[in-house]
Amino acid sequence: MRIDPSGGQFPAEATVGIPRPAEGFRVAPEVPEGPSEATVGIPRPADGFAERPGPEQIPPRADAEQTPPEPPAGAGPAPAAGDAPKKSRRKALILALVVLLLLAAAGGASAVPAVSNRLGLPWAPNAPKGSAPDPSDASLALHGPDTSGQGPSANGVAAKLSGPAGAAALSQLSGSVIDPANGTVLWDHASSTPLTPASTTKILTVAAALLAMEPTKRISTKIVQGAQPGTVVIVGGGDPSLTALPVGTDSPLYPGAAHVDDLVNQVKKAGGDVKKVQLDASAFSGPNTAPGWEPGDAPSLYGAPIVPAMTDGGRGNPKVDETMRSGNPGTALTQLVADKLGASPAGAAKAPDGAKVLGEVQSAPLPDLAYALLQISDNVLADSLGRQVAMATGGEASFAGASAAVKKVLADHGFDVNGLQLFDTSGLSNQNKVPARLLAQVLAAAAGPDGKDPNTPKLRPLLAGLPVAGSPEGTLHGRYHSGETQGGKGWVRAKTGTLTGVNTLAGYVLDSDNRVLAFAFMSNGSEKNSGQAALDVLATALRGCGCK
Numbered sequence: 001m002r003i004d005p006s007g008g009q010f011p012a013e014a015t016v017g018i019p020r021p022a023e024g025f026r027v028a029p030e031v032p033e034g035p036s037e038a039t040v041g042i043p044r045p046a047d048g049f050a051e052r053p054g055p056e057q058i059p060p061r062a063d064a065e066q067t068p069p070e071p072p073a074g075a076g077p078a079p080a081a082g083d084a085p086k087k088s089r090r091k092a093l094i095l096a097l098v099v100l101l102l103l104a105a106a107g108g109a110s111a112v113p114a115v116s117n118r119l120g121l122p123w124a125p126n127a128p129k130g131s132a133p134d135p136s137d138a139s140l141a142l143h144g145p146d147t148s149g150q151g152p153s154a155n156g157v158a159a160k161l162s163g164p165a166g167a168a169a170l171s172q173l174s175g176s177v178i179d180p181a182n183g184t185v186l187w188d189h190a191s192s193t194p195l196t197p198a199s200t201t202k203i204l205t206v207a208a209a210l211l212a213m214e215p216t217k218r219i220s221t222k223i224v225q226g227a228q229p230g231t232v233v234i235v236g237g238g239d240p241s242l243t244a245l246p247v248g249t250d251s252p253l254y255p256g257a258a259h260v261d262d263l264v265n266q267v268k269k270a271g272g273d274v275k276k277v278q279l280d281a282s283a284f285s286g287p288n289t290a291p292g293w294e295p296g297d298a299p300s301l302y303g304a305p306i307v308p309a310m311t312d313g314g315r316g317n318p319k320v321d322e323t324m325r326s327g328n329p330g331t332a333l334t335q336l337v338a339d340k341l342g343a344s345p346a347g348a349a350k351a352p353d354g355a356k357v358l359g360e361v362q363s364a365p366l367p368d369l370a371y372a373l374l375q376i377s378d379n380v381l382a383d384s385l386g387r388q389v390a391m392a393t394g395g396e397a398s399f400a401g402a403s404a405a406v407k408k409v410l411a412d413h414g415f416d417v418n419g420l421q422l423f424d425t426s427g428l429s430n431q432n433k434v435p436a437r438l439l440a441q442v443l444a445a446a447a448g449p450d451g452k453d454p455n456t457p458k459l460r461p462l463l464a465g466l467p468v469a470g471s472p473e474g475t476l477h478g479r480y481h482s483g484e485t486q487g488g489k490g491w492v493r494a495k496t497g498t499l500t501g502v503n504t505l506a507g508y509v510l511d512s513d514n515r516v517l518a519f520a521f522m523s524n525g526s527e528k529n530s531g532q533a534a535l536d537v538l539a540t541a542l543r544g545c546g547c548k
Contacts, residue, residue: 151184158187179515199504203442204434208386215461219363239308241372256368258361277338284307321376374466383425403423406422427499469494485536504522
């Protein structure tokens, strides 16, 4: 802590009832109230260090032996013996002055909190008042909401939402609000009617992945020895987050992603002359685009053909989310690896059984993939993760297999999947149908209290990935900044969904009584801007709800 002395002028009168000292010898002024402006007679610090006083500032020691000067010629006889007491009194006065100054400095230092703290004096304000407590164990687990006290009532929530829910901009509306503390449905508006969900489908995909696989799950990409000498085979495991960025540069889109350079360096260290690079894409099957996708969806700024080996979600620029994707991301990866190995791409091939592994890298763990998927609404990662659910449950790693696997996992864990129809696991398909009830149930389970629902601990990471209203990051970054929705900024966390004529929002909010409420609002037949704004007003209304 730096001390900021005032460095002001001293008063003309003596400060402690002693004669004013000679110039250059400082006396501590009276200590002012508070710690901010005290000088306490110490040197002024500069950048944390005290200035060293110059020779002219250092007074002579009172006890130093000094040789009296020779009397000038003609000055008369030396003083008589009777003058000795005057000299002794002068020495005593100087000595007393020094003692008083030292006492004043010490007293001032002890009186100023900043100095007392620095010196560690027992009476310092920051001195410990007793022995330090024993350390306690800290739990790093995510915990559910506080369930104490009376929650909102269904009538109260209905009254709060009746106005916003009637907005013409919402067109066909389906919605559900659930209290995760007890599972009570607080508001239901045609919530069993399946509507097109758009990207809120990703909530179901992430939930199924978290329920079907361990949180330590990572996706591998390998390079193995090929069937012919000088040939290697890339074996795609379905990790679209593999990045072309150099080792040491983390992906801004997929934190913790594996690097192509790391994979290539392992192959180089394994030795051997590599002349050809092939790709084994057999981990996935079926078409690489889904029913219900528009012709311009893949490749596009937001989508690519779904294959088990690619870099950066098929993006041309690994640092920018909405950048043009490759129409053949597997071929692009093969070319990239071949270039780095000084070899030639040689098309598709099945890796030989038991082939020697020359290099292997792994994705970030499942919760990190889920976070990235939800934050930027990554379609390629969502459809790839759906295939991981299929493989984990013994299904086919295709659009149909992934869709069926997500539905089965949710049903096996007690969720009501009546009315659920999936054709992909990203929500890009306009043929998907999801009841708002199901979305709200999954979110309520994720946000529920500890020990009530066995699904809750595994679903907790889903909450962390939901974008925050008005945050600079995530798909809600441009919303909740003004008007009726500003009250929801920072309080609403939700997954967005947008297709032509489709606007959806599903997540949770902390109401004015600090109660967590899970919600799902789905609008079909609505225009993008006005539809999104109307959904945001609904969520913000829940934030302002005590609703007893």
